[in-house]
Amino acid sequence: MSQHRETTAVAQAKPVIGLNEALSAFIISKQKSAIRPLSIKQLEQRTRHFIDTVSSKSALKTKLKTDDKCVHDITSADAMTYRDALLTQGRSYKSNKEYLAAIFQFFKWCQLMNYCNHNPFESVTVGQKPKAKPNQARDRWTHIELKRLLRSSSFKASTTDFKWVTRLMLYGGLRLSEACQLKPADIKLIDGIHCISVDDSGAVQRLKNLNAKRYVPIHKYLLEQGFIAFVEQRKSTHTQLFDYKPVGIIEDWSKTYCKQLAKLQTEIGMQANKRPTAYGLRHTFIDEMKQLDISEHIVAQIVGHANPNITFSRYGKDVNVAALLKDIERIEYQI
Incomplete structure (x- = not known):
């Protein structure tokens, strides 16, 4: 014993x-x-x-x-x-x-690893979630602010890459990192419609989650501005669509763009801590769709959000890009 x-x-x-x-x-x-x-x-x-x-x-x-x-x-x-x-x-x-x-x-x-008998944080929670609405968590850009940005001499003098990434967030709802890491080969023709393939097939491409993998039809405004011609020109000389590169050990694709935008905002008189952010450009696209009363599951598919109501099976299966394009092209900023 x-x-x-x-x-x-x-x-x-x-x-x-x-x-x-x-x-x-x-x-x-x-x-x-x-x-x-x-x-x-x-x-x-x-x-x-x-x-x-x-x-x-x-x-x-x-x-x-x-x-x-x-x-x-x-x-x-x-x-x-x-x-x-x-x-x-x-x-x-x-x-x-x-x-x-x-x-x-x-x-x-x-x-x-047998270093302790129990997890001391087992029942520890952060408490009740604030009652603020989710749409108040990240400021969108007003039409006045967008006009101030896009019509400024600083924006017009900015790099071609900077201008296209800005437009891709505003007219396609792409995340900043998704736009910056695109390859020319990610611009595809699907059922006769130009689309952006958001995926992680490239060696340095990353997605936020599985829902982020999607096709985004390209807004007619981007086509009118010469986006496809830009893609074709890059395709013959570059692996990446833009010259942005992942920065640091965390491979941050968005850092360089954020610095550029902050500098530009300062130049046009937008005060730090009182101005919308780079990430607010995507939020602006989402909010515009909300104001147009576009179905939540459609918005989720376009911007790569999880959809609690619909289970999508496989990437690319039964994607009705024509229907998505109709809703995307309802976005018209008064700028």
Whole structure:
């Protein structure tokens, strides 16, 4: 009996490992899982924020070094204390939720590695979602602001790439990164209609999610502005449609464009923190469709959103691009 208790005690003993050491091992494990560098960086930053917060509080109470805090020392009380602190730091509801999700994932991994008996963030939530409407979360561009941008001498003097990417968001609802990473071969003729194929077939192309994979018929305004001629010209000399490149370890396709737009907005008198963003251009397209009372499932298919009401089977199957084009071409900005 005594021998059985001793054997059980040995089997239940947990490795003593510090939070910092566990985080390093966790990130290495994630890097082997073909997860995008951006996702890994966010996991590391958010978990690091928790470790720094809980370790500093522990150091104040016990005068221990921050490295002395071990995984199995973390309790649900620590998790709740951190949650409360997180809610006072001015982030959005969505950001707070993502922070807690990252740390939950870290401790779930620690539990699987036998570093702790339970996940202290198991029942910790961010609280009630704010009552603000989703359409208030990201500012759209007004027609006056669009006119100010598109008619400015700064916009007219900007690069051809910058102008086309701006138009693709406004007249096709593309995400900024989707537009910047297009290849000439992504412009296809489907059932006699020029379309943009949004996919991740290229070596450096990335999609936000599976719903993002789609065909977007090209608005007649873009055709009238010479988009197809531009594509044909690029096709003979370039692999990418535009000269934008992914930046940094997280391969951020949008960073260069955002800098260009911010500089242009400053030049035309749009004040920082009081002006719409690059991402608001896509939101403007979506809002215009909403104002036109276009069916939600049609909008979802065009812009690459998940649709809770319809299950699409395979990419490209039964895509009625002619019907989509009719709705897209209802978009007319008063500029």
